[in-house]
Amino acid sequence: METGYVTSKGQLVIPSKLRRKFGIKAGTRVNFFEENDGIKIIPVTSETIKANIGFLGKDGPNLLKVLMEEKKREREL
DSSP states (O other): OOOOEEOTTSOEEOOHHHHHHHTOOTTOEEEEEEETTEEEEEEEOHHHHHHHTTTTOTTSOOHHHHHHHHHHHHHHO
16 A cells, blocks of 8 residues: 655645656646545546547547537637
């Protein structure tokens, strides 16, 4: 088990051993998932993206189209 800490600004310090293991570098986006017993943190690295390409199959939504529509809505705000 590795232990990190939270700064006064709410920033989370991830131990270097885990950063190296999961390829987390400065600027790496992470996703937070709330679970019944805690929080799960998943780094969004190129390896994560490559591993999940195609998981929706060919019948999934056109993600580029969905992203473009979302960006359009954001600009309208």
